[in-house]
Amino acid sequence: MTRRSLRARLALAAAVSITLALLVAAAGLVALFERHVERRIGAELTAQLSQLAAAVQIAPDGAIIVDPLPPDPRLKQPLGGLYWQIDDETGGRRRVGVVRSRSLWDTPLRLPADQLAPGAIHAHRLPGPGGRPVLVRERRILIQGDGGPRTLRLMTAIDASELTGARNAFAAEMLPYLGLIALVLGLATLVQIRAGLAPLEAVRRGVGAIRSGRERRLPDDYPDEVMPLVAEVNALLAAREQAIERARAWTADLAHGLKTPLAALGADAQRLRDSGNAALADDLDQLADAMRRRVDRELIRARVRSGAETRQARADVVQAVERLLRTLRRTPFGERVDWQVQAPPAAVAALMPDDLLELLGNLLENAGKWARDRVEICVDAGQRIGIVIADDGPGVPAAQLSRLGERGLRLDRRKEGSGLGLAIVRDVVDAYGGALSFAGAEGGGLAVHLTLPAAAL
Numbered sequence: 106m107t108r109r110s111l112r113a114r115l116a117l118a119a120a121v122s123i124t125l126a127l128l129v130a131a132a133g134l135v136a137l138f139e140r141h142v143e144r145r146i147g148a149e150l151t152a153q154l155s156q157l158a159a160a161v162q163i164a165p166d167g168a169i170i171v172d173p174l175p176p177d178p179r180l181k182q183p184l185g186g187l188y189w190q191i192d193d194e195t196g197g198r199r200r201v202g203v204v205r206s207r208s209l210w211d212t213p214l215r216l217p218a219d220q221l222a223p224g225a226i227h228a229h230r231l232p233g234p235g236g237r238p239v240l241v242r243e244r245r246i247l248i249q250g251d252g253g254p255r256t257l258r259l260m261t262a263i264d265a266s267e268l269t270g271a272r273n274a275f276a277a278e279m280l281p282y283l284g285l286i287a288l289v290l291g292l293a294t295l296v297q298i299r300a301g302l303a304p305l306e307a308v309r310r311g312v313g314a315i316r317s318g319r320e321r322r323l324p325d326d327y328p329d330e331v332m333p334l335v336a337e338v339n340a341l342l343a344a345r346e347q348a349i350e351r352a353r354a355w356t357a358d359l360a361h362g363l364k365t366p367l368a369a370l371g372a373d374a375q376r377l378r379d380s381g382n383a384a385l386a387d388d389l390d391q392l393a394d395a396m397r398r399r400v401d402r403e404l405i406r407a408r409v410r411s412g413a414e415t416r417q418a419r420a421d422v423v424q425a426v427e428r429l430l431r432t433l434r435r436t437p438f439g440e441r442v443d444w445q446v447q448a449p450p451a452a453v454a455a456l457m458p459d460d461l462l463e464l465l466g467n468l469l470e471n472a473g474k475w476a477r478d479r480v481e482i483c484v485d486a487g488q489r490i491g492i493v494i495a496d497d498g499p500g501v502p503a504a505q506l507s508r509l510g511e512r513g514l515r516l517d518r519r520k521e522g523s524g525l526g527l528a529i530v531r532d533v534v535d536a537y538g539g540a541l542s543f544a545g546a547e548g549g550g551l552a553v554h555l556t557l558p559a560a561a562l
Contacts, residue, residue, distance in 0.1 A: 119294040150242040163250035186264040221245035448484035497548035
């Protein structure tokens with residue numbers, strides 16, 4: 106695939122989209138999980154705060170005691186990660202960490218000086234022991250002692266690394282699943298791209314079938330999004346057929362229009378011959394015959410170039426060669442030539458029979474005219490039909506081989522001809538997607554190498 110490939114562009118766009126979507130999804134899931142865990146931790150801290158409030162008592166001597174102590178073992182371990190603390194705000198003066206858990210050791214937490222209504226719970230994220238952040242829940246209570254009411258601020262906290270560790274563990278466990286999702290989405294994208302571009306591939310095959318002559322139009326069973334393109338292609342084909350038909354009709358009209366003057370020219374030649382002017386009559390007959398042959402060949406060329414119906418084109422090369430040789434052996438130049446044929450029993454080419462006869466007829470006639478004694482014809486049938494026609498004549502100079510087939514070219518005017526035979530041969534070969542080349546034959550003459558498409562079985 107190249108940079109201009111639509112498949113590559115769609116795959117790249119899908120890869121970028123999937124990557125961005127998975128990154129956003131991963132970030133969102135991690136954030137949601139973190140918020141969920143933080144809410145759960147906050148709920149636990151609030152429950153512990155309620156237990157702490159229920160256990161707070163004022164001793165007869167005014168000391169603040171907690172009985173019973175919260176049972177979590179982390180509270181008894183210095184820097185254990187779970188903490189509680191009680192500040193005394195009686196009389197408007199705060200005394201920090203009057204009572205605290207053993208886990209705080211000698212580092213009481215400094216709560217912000219916010220206004221707290223009795224029973225209200227505030228949440229904070231504060232620096233804790235060792236500078237590590239902690240999640241805090243605090244509550245202000247009023248408790249009656251022997252010396253009067255006491256204002257206490259209760260606090261429970263947990264190391265924020267608990268939240269960070271849970272988040273990181275969740276992200277690490279989520280990565281393989283994200284990779285699996287990326288793989289599934291990638292495969293689904295490839296399937297979608299293939300399915301989405303399949304109609305374009307079907308259009309390509311349909312156009313190829315039209316070009317090869319197997320079909321005349323694209324079918325109308327494509328998806329709705331492709332049908333406008335199909336309709337335009339079919340409209341273009343219809344317009345092309347109309348233009349070709351008009352051109353063929355014009356050529357045919359021109360050719361038929363020339364037949365009457367040619368017939369009149371023949372009648373004039375006969376009158377001249379009857380009046381005793383045989384030489385001039387012969388010249389007129391030769392001129393009329395040359396013009397008639399040229400008109401016939403132009404009709405053939407117009408039919409071939411027009412892309413006439415070739416969908417069911419089938420012609421047996423061996424039978425065509427044998428039919429042409431039966432005719433050529435009765436000609437003055439053909440009866441003296443030894444025609445040697447090497448061919449399989451059958452070799453069916455994807456050509457219209459008339460076009461194949463015109464093609465082989467020009468080549469065999471040309472070889473027979475220039476051959477001294479022998480013309481070899483070799484036919485090979487396979488995926489393509491290969492034909493080699495070699496004569497033992499004078500041949501063609503190597504510098505002139507590439508010019509063979511030019512319209513009107515006659516390298517040697519000692520033989521009769523219009524210079525159109527090989528040009529028509531090249532037109533027919535090009536029209537059917539074949540190949541034509543010329544080389545020197547082993548006997549010193551000319552070897553024509555012809556390749557034609559084989560008919561489908």
